[in-house]
Amino acid sequence: MLDLERLAETLGAQYSYYDGPEPDEEIDERLHPRWQDYLATALRPGMQVLDIGCGNGATLLAHADMVAAGVGIDNDPDHVARARTGCEESGAINLEFEQLEFDQLPSQPWADRFDLAFSERGPVGYSVGSVQTALTVIRPGGLLLTEVIGDLHHQEVREVFGGRRRQPVSVLDAVSVAFERSGVDIRVAADLISRRYYPNIYEWLKFQCSIWAWSGTPLPHPEDPRLELFARRATDEHGRIATTHHVVVVGGAKLEDGSPYGRNA
Numbered sequence: 001m002l003d004l005e006r007l008a009e010t011l012g013a014q015y016s017y018y019d020g021p022e023p024d025e026e027i028d029e030r031l032h033p034r035w036q037d038y039l040a041t042a043l044r045p046g047m048q049v050l051d052i053g054c055g056n057g058a059t060l061l062a063h064a065d066m067v068a069a070g071v072g073i074d075n076d077p078d079h080v081a082r083a084r085t086g087c088e089e090s091g092a093i094n095l096e097f098e099q100l101e102f103d104q105l106p107s108q109p110w111a112d113r114f115d116l117a118f119s120e121r122g123p124v125g126y127s128v129g130s131v132q133t134a135l136t137v138i139r140p141g142g143l144l145l146t147e148v149i150g151d152l153h154h155q156e157v158r159e160v161f162g163g164r165r166r167q168p169v170s171v172l173d174a175v176s177v178a179f180e181r182s183g184v185d186i187r188v189a190a191d192l193i194s195r196r197y198y199p200n201i202y203e204w205l206k207f208q209c210s211i212w213a214w215s216g217t218p219l220p221h222p223e224d225p226r227l228e229l230f231a232r233r234a235t236d237e238h239g240r241i242a243t244t245h246h247v248v249v250v251g252g253a254k255l256e257d258g259s260p261y262g263r264n265a
């Protein structure tokens with residue numbers, strides 16, 4: 001039986017993408033490639049880098065000393081404010097963060113400016129249009145690297161609580177086609193599947209509530225029977241809640257002569 005008081009306390013907290021009670025989370029670091037490992041292989045001193053959907057700017061800040069200059073854009077003013085504060089605190093002088101809707105990118109004076117644009121679970125990758133928008137600010141021969149959420153991500157949660165519909169094709173295929181149609185010569189395309197562990201359902205719930213709050217999904221009532229069902233299904237032999245993490249990484253170089261499509265338009 002779940003502890004209703006503890007559930008009510010967890011569900012009653014204030015959540016946003018970056019705020020809320022910190023969950024206790026465990027990752028098995030063995031065989032655990034991260035998408036940032038791909039990012040690190042692409043960075044060179046002298047590069048101009050753009051982070052699309054930069055959130056709190058943590059990734060750009062962590063790599064600031066590996067590039068000449070970086071710009072982070074995000075449409076959420078709170079996220080941009082966090083990124084600017086983090087930048088001030090870090091003392092990095094080669095980074096700037098702008099509040100900007102991604103589809104306004106071509107209106108900026110940044111045509112062909114960047115050597116690398118990346119989007120870490122941001123708005124780029126799922127569609128041809130989003131890839132083409134990103135390409136407007138990448139120089140010919142420059143790189144585009146995306147990390148997007150995969151089909152299997154949190155599948156245990158979706159099975160009990162519902163959520164994003166499964167796609168008829170794999171995310172890896174969809175993103176790869178969007179890249180190829182837009183004139184990007186793919187250099188890396190990977191499904192990265194891993195596991196996350198939480199010591200109990202209450203810790204998992206802290207994590208999940210921040211995702212639900214961010215995506216506008218109403219939080220369940222403490223007596224919602226799906227919580228009990230989820231705990232029963234997702235508890236492993238050590239009593240931990242285990243969830244699947246799945247991200248897709250696709251990266252490549254912008255072709256010098258552009259997309260093979262739409263040339264006669």
Ligand SMILES: C[S@@+](CC[C@H](N)C(=O)[O-])C[C@H]1O[C@@H](n2cnc3c(N)ncnc32)[C@H](O)[C@@H]1O
Pocket residue numbers: 052053054055056058073074075076079100101102103119120121122123
């Ligand atoms: C899943 S979060 C990832 C944030 C950050 N890249 C990270 O890994 O921590 C996605 C980010 O993309 C931003 N975003 C989503 N749609 C956007 C859009 N259309 N234009 C600009 N930013 C967007 C969100 O505000 C959010 O900060």
